[in-house]
Amino acid sequence: MGRNPLDLVGAEPGPARTFTFDGRPVPALPGQTIAAALWADGVLAWRTTRVGGRPRGAFCGIGACFDCLATVNGRPNQRTCLLPAEAGDTVTTQEGHGHADLAV
């Protein structure tokens, strides 16, 4: 019986790649989504809501709830639970709708 998920399924992943989350390096195993890599790193929130400014992260884990949105490589509103983490990705906490640059 494994005491962590990797042991449980006998995983032997290739070397981790690194992306940045709000400027900080975060490791991701090959094949993991951005949301999965953030969970593995102990991060549960990477968005603040439009009205209350409250923190949110992955909720449904299958792309249905849109709570896990983040800005990835400059593009806001990306569902991180669906998006594989690639080496060198720049992930930033999305504030509100993520289009503050368009505000007038």
Added chain:
Amino acid sequence: MPTLPSEPARGRAPYDLAVVGAGPAGLAAAVTAAELGLRVALLDAGPRVGGQYYRHPAPELGAARPDRLHHGWAVFARLRDRLRAQPRIDHLAGHHVWAAERGEPWRLHATLGPDAGDRVTVEAGAVLLATGAYERQLPFPGWTLPGVVTAGGAQAMLKAGLVLPGRRIVVAGSGPLLLAAASSLVSAGAAVPAVVEAGSYLGYARGVAALAANPAKLVEGAQHGTVLLRHGVRLRRSSAVIEAHGTDRVTAVTVARLDADWRPVPGTERRIGCDAVAIGHGLVPQIELATELGAATRTVPDGTVALAVDGEQRTSLPGLWAAGETCGVGGADLALAEGVLAAYAVAGRPAPRGALVRRRRRRAFAELMAAAHAPGVGWTDWLTPETDVCRCEEVPAGRIREAVEELGAGDARTVKLLTRAGMGWCQGRMCGAAVACLAGGPTDRPDSRPLSCPVPLAQLAEPPA
């Protein structure tokens, strides 16, 4: 099995059958139909076949034993082998189908990514919807805190990403998925201080015949029970998480006993420390591709709306079939049987008797299960006026009650127009059941979603191929 991640369908002859969704139902249907001689397109949003039930790690994660996170993995492995050996199926991975168009042939519109060219239209003589389900949620104070995730979401992130949301995870809600989720979480090293089930499970006692005809379902339940017992996990029946505590992430929950209508019993509250919560109240069939075209529906005993199908898995629309959770949530075995039966019907061949028997037994069990876990009317007592019901638009319960009690809204649609509840990114998938309860109007109508998933404007603007 040719896998065509982005090849447009332009200029190709229509397929005999397009299957939407590559979970148990879709996979079984596609493989069976192809083996009966049909040319099949298998469209699926995921990168790998299996759907949510057979969700598994990417090959790069090098998992030697993915079966340890699954029930019935061997069944999936055999289906996958048959798919790979099958030249008459094109597996279209990463295809999010956003609309279906009736006609001869049918046309399915799919988006593959953010750019204008990331769109495909697939043509087929017949369409089988095997789009599965998503989880039903009933809001409670604190359910928007980071660390509170859906039970299915915790399962999905574990099965595919091999990660956990925390180390000490309370599993709560209602339905058999809770036992499966808790069993996976403890096997993967998490502590589960409690499984909190709102139903009493007494409802199952009313269906002795359905239970007796489904020994495999009882064995499955017993297997989860054994794992939980071994890890000292306690199942609290007739109880609910009525509040999650924390500021920027969840640190504890309050659990209370419920009366028969799911109203919390005063004085029974107790606090349980945790760093994550996995919640869910069963599943909701994902059927908008069909209901937007006017397909007939039925209301399942758990209160959800499913597609109405005949004995050959036909919907009310000629050329449109459905199988699996879209016809009423009933689990993988039922979905497999319905997928096989739909394939035989589309191919115009007589149904195999084994699949007919399995469907009848599993469907009876599903209806019993649905009745046993139907939400009690008193769950709304968990809500405070400040509790966000619509997560996307941040609409609290107080505003929804105001719309109903003071502004005269009598159904979910009017509540939505007055408050924006259900108008956000998820299009009411997370709050729809709750808003319908609070609105007090008819709950036998399917949610309306003209587009089944977000589509970049550039893709809508481009003239169809």
